[in-house]
Amino acid sequence: MTDPAEAAVAAAFHNEWGRVVATLIRMTGDWDLAEECTQEAFTRALERWPNDGVPDRPGAWLTTAARNHALNRIRRGRTEHAKLREWDTMNGPQDPPDPSGITDDRLRLIFTCCHPALPIEARVALTLRTLLGLTTAEIARAFLVAEPAMAQRLVRAKRKIRDAGIPYRIPPAHLLPQRTASVLGVVYLLFNEGYAATEGPDPLRVDLCAEAIRLTRVLHGLMPDDPEITGLLALLLLQHSRRTTRQNPAGELIPLEDQDRTRWDHTSITEGIAHLNNALNQGTPGPYQIQAAIAACHATARTPADTDWPQIAALYDRLADLTPSPIVHLNRAVAVAMANGPEAGLALLQNLEADLPDYHLLPATRADLLRRLGHHKAAATAYREALTLARTTPDRRYLTHRLNELTHVPERPDPRT
Amino acid sequence: MKYMMLICGDENAELTADELAVLEEDTIDWVEKMDARSVRKLGSRLRPTDTATTIRVRDGETLMSDGPFTETKEQILGFDLIECADLEEALEIASKHPTAQRGSIEVRPLWEE
Numbered sequence: 001m002t003d004p005a006e007a008a009v010a011a012a013f014h015n016e017w018g019r020v021v022a023t024l025i026r027m028t029g030d031w032d033l034a035e036e037c038t039q040e041a042f043t044r045a046l047e048r049w050p051n052d053g054v055p056d057r058p059g060a061w062l063t064t065a066a067r068n069h070a071l072n073r074i075r076r077g078r079t080e081h082a083k084l085r086e087w088d089t090m091n092g093p094q095d096p097p098d099p100s101g102i103t104d105d106r107l108r109l110i111f112t113c114c115h116p117a118l119p120i121e122a123r124v125a126l127t128l129r130t131l132l133g134l135t136t137a138e139i140a141r142a143f144l145v146a147e148p149a150m151a152q153r154l155v156r157a158k159r160k161i162r163d164a165g166i167p168y169r170i171p172p173a174h175l176l177p178q179r180t181a182s183v184l185g186v187v188y189l190l191f192n193e194g195y196a197a198t199e200g201p202d203p204l205r206v207d208l209c210a211e212a213i214r215l216t217r218v219l220h221g222l223m224p225d226d227p228e229i230t231g232l233l234a235l236l237l238l239q240h241s242r243r244t245t246r247q248n249p250a251g252e253l254i255p256l257e258d259q260d261r262t263r264w265d266h267t268s269i270t271e272g273i274a275h276l277n278n279a280l281n282q283g284t285p286g287p288y289q290i291q292a293a294i295a296a297c298h299a300t301a302r303t304p305a306d307t308d309w310p311q312i313a314a315l316y317d318r319l320a321d322l323t324p325s326p327i328v329h330l331n332r333a334v335a336v337a338m339a340n341g342p343e344a345g346l347a348l349l350q351n352l353e354a355d356l357p358d359y360h361l362l363p364a365t366r367a368d369l370l371r372r373l374g375h376h377k378a379a380a381t382a383y384r385e386a387l388t389l390a391r392t393t394p395d396r397r398y399l400t401h402r403l404n405e406l407t408h409v410p411e412r413p414d415p416r417t
Numbered sequence: 418m419k420y421m422m423l424i425c426g427d428e429n430a431e432l433t434a435d436e437l438a439v440l441e442e443d444t445i446d447w448v449e450k451m452d453a454r455s456v457r458k459l460g461s462r463l464r465p466t467d468t469a470t471t472i473r474v475r476d477g478e479t480l481m482s483d484g485p486f487t488e489t490k491e492q493i494l495g496f497d498l499i500e501c502a503d504l505e506e507a508l509e510i511a512s513k514h515p516t517a518q519r520g521s522i523e524v525r526p527l528w529e530e
Contacts, residue, residue, distance in 0.1 A: 117504060164526050165418040165420075165503040165504045165507070165526060167502070167504065
C-alpha cells in the first residue's frame, strides 16, 4: 500500500532531517528559516520523487532543495536588513575547516542546542526539534506540556541563541570535555524522562527512550572515540532491553528480581555489551561507562541469584568517587545489602537520612531491607512513610502492593530475643 | 558583539585589609589584560548604593528617592562594556573577572540591530 517513494521520503526524514537543518543553519544563520526551508524540501520530495524517482543521494538532493528555497526567500526579502546579511553570509567565503577536523554540521547543531547558557528544558526541546525533527506538538505531548508553552520555550531558546550570540560551532578543545558532558546530560535526561513516563497508554506519544538512543547513535557516529558517549550508548541499550518487562499489564512496576528475563531484549543486551567493552578498552572509565557496567551485571545474570552483587557494590564505589551523590550512595547501600546482608545495607542507609529527606526510595529501600529481616511492623511503617512521598502512580501502586502483602504475613520473631 | 557585564556582589561583605588588597590588585590586573586584548571598551567600579538616587516621572511629576531602585541581597558593584566575537568569548572574559569568584556577573548583549 505504501508507495516506495513515500517510504523513501519517510526514511530520509528519519536519517537526513537533522543534517539538512544543521547545514541550512550554517548557511543562513537563521534557525527559523533553516527549519522552514528544510520542511519545504521534504514537501518537494513528496511531490517529485514519485514521478522523478528517488535520487541516489537523498540527503544531497534535500540539502540542495532547501538551500535553493532559502536563496529564493532571501532574494524576495531583499529590503529586510537581516535577510541581506544572511545573503552576504551565504555567498561569502566558506567557514574555515574546524580545527577538530569534524565537518558534520550536526555536531555544531548539537553543541549549540545543548549550550549551558540555555535552560535545560530548552536544550532538550531544541535538540528534539532541530536535530531529530520532532514537531512542537510531539515534544509538548512527550513532556506533558501545553503546545503553546512548548512553542514559546523553543522561540525563546532560538531568540537567545541569536540575540546573545551563542556561536554555532564545535567548542574549542579546552571546553570540549565539559560541553560534551552537557550534551550527554541532555540525552540522559531525555532517556530518563521516557523511562519514567509511564502514566497511561498514549499511542501518539513519541518514545523518548528510543529517541534518546537514536540521538546517542548519532553522537557515537560523529565522535566514535569518546568512551563516555560509547558508554552512554551501552547504558541506554542495556536499560532499554528491559522495557517490556518493567511493568505488569495493570501498570505496576515489577522489580528486577521478579522480571521475566527470557523476555529481555537480548539483541539490545548483546549490542550494549559490545559497546561497553569497546569503551572500557580505551582505559578511561567515566560515570556512564561505570553505570553501563552495573547494568551489564544485571543484564548478564541468568537468574537474580546469579547477580554478581559484590562486583556491583564495587562499581558503585567507583561511581561514588567520580560523582558523589546521595542517590549513588543509596544504590550502593542496596548492592551492599545484597552482597553482605540486609543489616549491612541498613547501616549505610542511616547516613543518608539527612541528604535525602523527601525521596521516597529511601524509606522504600529501608522497608524492603526490614522486610527481608522479617521485621514486618517496622517495614510497614517505612512503606507508609514512602507512600507519603511517592508521586507517580506506578510507584504508589508498587508500595501499596508491598504494604498489603506485609499485613497478611505474621511477624517473624526476632532471633535476637 | 557588544556585551554589558554587570558586576554584582554583596557591598556589605566584610573583607579583611589583605583580602581587599588582593581583590583590588586582581581587578587591576584583569582590566589591564582586557584593555590589552582590546575587548574592554569602558567600565568602572560604582560607589555604594547609599550614594544612589532613584528617579521616576509620573504624570509629569518627578519623584525622587534615596537608594537603589530595589533592595536586593546583591548589588551592582560596577560594570564593564566589552566587545568580542560571541557569547562564548564574553563568558570567558567574565569568568576571569575576580568578582566572579565571590559575587556574580550578569552578561547581557547590547540591543543592537
